[in-house]
Amino acid sequence: MPNTPQITRRELLRGAALVPVAGALAACATPASQPAPSSAAPAATSAANPFGVGDKPLEVWIFDGGFGQAYATDIHQPLFKSKYANVEIKHNSTKEITKVLQPRFAGGNPPEVIDNSGANFMDFGALSQDGQLQDLTPLLDAPSWDDPNVKVRDLLDPSVIDIGTYDGKFSVLGYVNYIHGIWYSQKVFDDNGWEIPKTWDAFLQLCETIKKSGEMAPFTYAGKHPQYLYEPLLTMAAKIGGNDVLVDIDNLEDGAWTAEPMLTAAEKWAEVGAKYLMQGTAGLDHVQTQTAQNKKQVAMLPCGSWLENEQKSTTPDDFAYAMFPIPDITSSDAMPYGTLHTQPGENFIVSAKSAHPQAGMEYLRAMLSKKAAGDFSELVTTVTTVKGASEGRDISPGVTSASKAVADAGENTVYYRWYTWYGPLNDEAKAATGQLMTGGLKPKAYLERMQKKADEIKNDSSITKYKR
CATH class of the missing domain: 3.40.190.10 (Periplasmic binding protein-like II)
Structure with a gap:
């Protein structure tokens, strides 16, 4: 920039x-x-x-x-x-x-x-x-x-x-x-015999299988709105390192963005960007990528539980939207399978x-x-x-699928607030995440850029700071 x-x-x-x-x-x-x-001066108050x-x-x-x-x-x-x-x-x-x-x-x-x-x-x-x-x-x-x-x-x-x-x-x-997760068509998965991946290795294998089939691309996201991708990246980091990863980012802690779980997550998603994205993703918005999924041009995308309603005019009657959580990354993840951002x-x-x-x-x-x-x-x-x-x-x-995922997650849910607390940090995250996914930034440089912006905000006395 x-x-x-x-x-x-x-x-x-x-x-x-x-x-x-x-x-x-x-x-x-x-x-x-x-x-x-x-x-306005209020009218008389009453129970009603x-x-x-x-x-x-x-x-x-x-x-x-x-x-x-x-x-x-x-x-x-x-x-x-x-x-x-x-x-x-x-x-x-x-x-x-x-x-x-x-x-x-x-x-x-x-x-x-x-x-x-x-x-x-x-x-x-x-x-x-x-x-x-x-x-x-x-x-x-x-x-x-x-x-x-x-x-x-x-x-x-x-x-x-x-x-x-x-x-x-x-x-x-x-x-x-x-309720955030990876969304797919249950019918498409059933017709192709694809199973929900519960580990990251299984997710990459599924992406490879879909890619080799030639029927559709494995993955996409709203390229013009990269917050759709930084969401699963942050959720993955919390799953790897625990909820404190996100709390530290919210609290503008030193080195929060460059912590090891964040680097691992950035590396994992950068690999998806390099190998498995639908062609042209970077130039498409959320409706275009979601419509491509409805047309069976791509198998999976990250989104929230508003997706089904947003796409109701283009979704086939038998599409059967469903979602799954971020797969296990390692056998020593701090949070269990099923952890959700909600x-x-x-x-x-x-x-x-x-x-x-x-x-x-x-x-x-x-x-x-x-x-x-x-x-x-x-x-x-x-x-x-x-x-x-x-x-x-x-x-x-x-x-129904998203609600079941929440029920299965129980207390293993995470969230973050920095993007509503600090608008300039959100702007930076969107721009930098887009570059990460198109190869314009390597994972380490991506996180260093985010940490620099977070530090600028932390050191700016004119900006009110918030704490979790």
Whole structure:
């Protein structure tokens, strides 16, 4: 990458009024010369209206990605309107959250509710640092939409609160339980007699068998969005060396990126990149590579449990999506076979400086009802973070496979947070991982580059640091 002048986080925040280039994860803030308007004075609160929702409009922005936006317009918003008929809902969607909404934050008029997801999500750490995130702790302590005797916090997996806490405040709501793994067609595997590899040697042998068959390529990933590949790389490193590998990276520990488990993982995936990738992978996005799999042009790819819904328009009826975890790398892996990366995702925020944050929190409370969460799960074939919301629902093959993998993993699950804490580190990881997989960076140089960027962030006093 060309050398660029270094700027501090605060300078980045003050420059947020400029529309960012596509893909940037720049911070969002209200310039000092343009103070944000004060929040709406709340209406009277009650058990039925715990936040004091008034009559001002509610503006909602949805990331139009793997889950689409029908869940918002057809499930969540009608439920909210059933109680608050006088509140106008202004619904919007985009695939470019940062590019479209950063100027709104800079101008001091952010919308109330944002599904801050997708490849170009806004930098959560910068939003928190600049006071843009509404404290959602009152939401946790509010009565649930369905049952006034049950608090909202009692409906949520505890990891939602842990991962959504910034600077000691719960401010980011992960709505979907993202379950990551290697995805394939059960029909294709059955038709070819291919077995799920439980060791890395078996995985490479399977790749070789598929390659020699000439029927399809063994492996691909979203080349234009290399975070799809750094996910299995990091999960593999944690499996080899234990969960502390990821904790150290999150905490910006010295040498965390260049640790031995990370080097082993980088070497393993670089070999896949050199030998078994579908031709042209580097120039394709997630939909193109996933569609190639639907067309039986490639056998396997890494993704999360949103995949099935995202591809529903191109997936053959008998495709039968399924997933398997990262295979065992050595006989002395720190974590057992079945270890998974799973964590709350599809992150919703309420803008603290919006005109009607009370309505924003109430909108989230409606989303977290069992009916809304269950209807969501059924519509978009995935699992929410609301406990028991999918019980008795018609769940698809892919979600069934992913849910079984989570059950089999038990306590052997891992996650990481650096990519939402430090936007510039995420940008660096995407660029560097893409070069690793195309041979432009050797594994050791790849990790040294990542460590250098992590050290820059660690030593930049203008950036708020987070700890696990």
